[in-house]
Amino acid sequence: MTAQTNQSWAASRLPCLASLCACLNARTMAPGGSYFAAFPFLIAVLAAFLSLSGIVLAVFYNPWHAFASVQFINRDVNQGWLIRTYHATGTTLIFALAYLHLFRSILIRAYRAPAEFSWLMSVKLLLVLLLTGWLGFVLTGGAAGHLSLVNAANAALSLGGLPGAVGLWFLGGPAGQGTLARLEVFHALLGISLLLVVWAYFASRKAAAQVEPAKAVAFYPYYLAQYFAALAVLAFIFVLLGFYAPGVSGVAANHIPAGGLALPLGAGVPWYLAPAAGLLGVFPTAKLAVAAAIVAVVLLYALPWLDRSGPDGAKGKVYCFFTWVLALDVLGLGLAAAGVLPFSPVLAVLFTGWFFFHFLVLTPVVTAMEAK
Amino acid sequence: MRRVFALTAILTILGIANAHAEDTLSPLHFQSQGPLGTIDKAAAQRGYEVYKSVCAGCHSLGKVHYRDLEALGLTPAQAAGEALAAGGTLNSPIKGAAPLNMGGAIPPDLSSIAAQRPGGPNYIYNYLTGFGPAPAGVTLLPGHNYNAAFPGGQTAMPDVLHDGAVTYQDGVQPTKAQEAADVAEFLAWAADPNLDARHQIGFRAIIFFAFLTIIAVASKRKVWRTQA
Numbered sequence: 001m002t003a004q005t006n007q008s009w010a011a012s013r014l015p016c017l018a019s020l021c022a023c024l025n026a027r028t029m030a031p032g033g034s035y036f037a038a039f040p041f042l043i044a045v046l047a048a049f050l051s052l053s054g055i056v057l058a059v060f061y062n063p064w065h066a067f068a069s070v071q072f073i074n075r076d077v078n079q080g081w082l083i084r085t086y087h088a089t090g091t092t093l094i095f096a097l098a099y100l101h102l103f104r105s106i107l108i109r110a111y112r113a114p115a116e117f118s119w120l121m122s123v124k125l126l127l128v129l130l131l132t133g134w135l136g137f138v139l140t141g142g143a144a145g146h147l148s149l150v151n152a153a154n155a156a157l158s159l160g161g162l163p164g165a166v167g168l169w170f171l172g173g174p175a176g177q178g179t180l181a182r183l184e185v186f187h188a189l190l191g192i193s194l195l196l197v198v199w200a201y202f203a204s205r206k207a208a209a210q211v212e213p214a215k216a217v218a219f220y221p222y223y224l225a226q227y228f229a230a231l232a233v234l235a236f237i238f239v240l241l242g243f244y245a246p247g248v249s250g251v252a253a254n255h256i257p258a259g260g261l262a263l264p265l266g267a268g269v270p271w272y273l274a275p276a277a278g279l280l281g282v283f284p285t286a287k288l289a290v291a292a293a294i295v296a297v298v299l300l301y302a303l304p305w306l307d308r309s310g311p312d313g314a315k316g317k318v319y320c321f322f323t324w325v326l327a328l329d330v331l332g333l334g335l336a337a338a339g340v341l342p343f344s345p346v347l348a349v350l351f352t353g354w355f356f357f358h359f360l361v362l363t364p365v366v367t368a369m370e371a372k
Numbered sequence: 373m374r375r376v377f378a379l380t381a382i383l384t385i386l387g388i389a390n391a392h393a394e395d396t397l398s399p400l401h402f403q404s405q406g407p408l409g410t411i412d413k414a415a416a417q418r419g420y421e422v423y424k425s426v427c428a429g430c431h432s433l434g435k436v437h438y439r440d441l442e443a444l445g446l447t448p449a450q451a452a453g454e455a456l457a458a459g460g461t462l463n464s465p466i467k468g469a470a471p472l473n474m475g476g477a478i479p480p481d482l483s484s485i486a487a488q489r490p491g492g493p494n495y496i497y498n499y500l501t502g503f504g505p506a507p508a509g510v511t512l513l514p515g516h517n518y519n520a521a522f523p524g525g526q527t528a529m530p531d532v533l534h535d536g537a538v539t540y541q542d543g544v545q546p547t548k549a550q551e552a553a554d555v556a557e558f559l560a561w562a563a564d565p566n567l568d569a570r571h572q573i574g575f576r577a578i579i580f581f582a583f584l585t586i587i588a589v590a591s592k593r594k595v596w597r598t599q600a
Contacts (some may be wrong), residue, residue: 071435095576225595228591235584236578240574243570243573245407252490270541
């Protein structure tokens with residue numbers, strides 16, 4: 001009773017509160033949604049969590065002595081190691097969820113009209129994550145991150161023209177003194193902007209949802225209960241990884257400070273960057289790699305229009321099969337980039353070729369055939 | 373009931389981990405390794421003794437402070453005593469060599485060496501016990517020694533450990549292998565000083581979230597049952 005009165009007291013003074021409650025209680029959501037549909041919600045929670053833990057880390061981080069300050073956080077800041085573990089484990093999980101969410105969206109064709117915009121936001125989410133994750137990897141000041149930064153800066157230098165200028169502006173030239181300070185700013189900005197992307201995703205998904213009013217359910221309490229259960233499972237996996245396998249989100253060579261004379265063998269990148277690194281790595285010059293990256297992004301964005309089955313085309317078995325193959329292909333790209341497969345360089349070329357083939361040829365052809 | 377169960381589970385697991393604490397050599401193992409590992413404080417204290425009397429002549433340990441030794445079971449007074457003997461305070465880094473250059477090779481800082489080398493303490497043990505006469509056909513560079521564990525087979529570091537290189541206060545025999553194993557456990561701790569805390573917090577958090585998951589799923593099913 002008192003809660004009721006309180007609500008109206010606050011709601012009458014801040015009307016948007018009332019509309020928020022009304023919208024949570026409105027029966028507009030699909031009945032019996034899958035637990036997998038909670039992925040974007042979990043991604044939003046993790047993005048907020050990473051922003052908070054990131055702010056704490058940023059307070060102690062010193063881009064001019066990056067490696068030493070990370071050591072300082074790990075060893076000397078009270079509970080600093082805990083916050084750093086949170087940030088690293090959160091990174092691994094947000095990437096895992098983003099990859100799974102994209103995969104599921106392709107599998108169930110969640111990108112089709114009128115939900116194109118939520119697909120575009122899902123792809124953007126992955127792109128922003130990749131950039132943010134790479135910057136975070138570089139910010140550690142470890143040997144592996146430094147090597148990756150030097151490679152990127154050299155590639156930007158070699159580009160020339162507008163892309164080269166943009167690359168140089170972003171990276172601040174060949175990995176120099178102030179570079180990490182500038183990258184720290186971009187890392188934080190991009191990381192926090194993830195929240196905006198997720199918000200746009202939710203808004204567009206809501207606008208696209210077609211729910212039969214008679215069957216619809218409300219967010220509160222139904223989906224709240226479901227999301228809470230999903231969150232509990234996520235937290236369980238989080239502590240398992242964070243406390244018992246804290247190395248999953250990094251690479252061993254990053255324990256060595258950057259700038260030593262000896263270049264670490266097989267420095268590599270963290271697992272979540274590996275598929276992208278594998279794809280870019282097969283191109284001999286920076287120009288080609290940038291072009292390939294642009295084509296890959298455009299193809300991903302264009303998926304709703306590459307699917308030729310039309311709005312009510314049947315759900316095809318062959319298309320499902322090839323979506324699973326695509327998942328294996330991306331996995332293979334990551335493994336090839338890590339060099340753990342035999343004939344990795346050859347396989348990376350094959351996997352890269354298949355990636356483009358899947359979107360350029362297989363998707364339109366198979367969907368058109370199955371729609372008939 | 374559940375609490376009692378959780379407590380017994382913790383005690384059993386810690387008990388298993390502790391059961392081997394005495395003999396770490398046959399077979400060689402490090403209590404700090406493995407998903408439920410904890411630092412073997414007795415071994416690490418002996419390893420600190422080895423570091424102090426042998427390794428500190430050439431290596432530094434710049435990220436570890438005297439105050440940190442309290443985590444190995446030293447009392448604050450003992451840690452302060454160690455600091456005083458080295459001419460520092462609790463907040464000074466543990467004393468080591470100033471940067472050296474031995475014929476082009478630089479003895480690395482050992483603070484994180486166990487994390488920096490694949491294999492961690494196992495590698496350090498193999499390295500410290502891997503010295504020997506060079507096999508036929510191997511020509512050593514000037515100032516280098518043959519070492520089977522070192523990549524490339526020759527290192528500028530001499531074979532520094534031998535039986536009785538230190539005296540242990542806890543009665544353990546200071547054989548060469550024992551010294552190597554102890555200093556390896558000590559360096560494993562130096563590279564990952566939060567290991568014990570991480571595994572302890574993790575264990576409690578896992579139990580908590582396991583129950584939370586069960587409750588959350590049950591309540592979700594209850595809420596959704598009213599919907600039909």
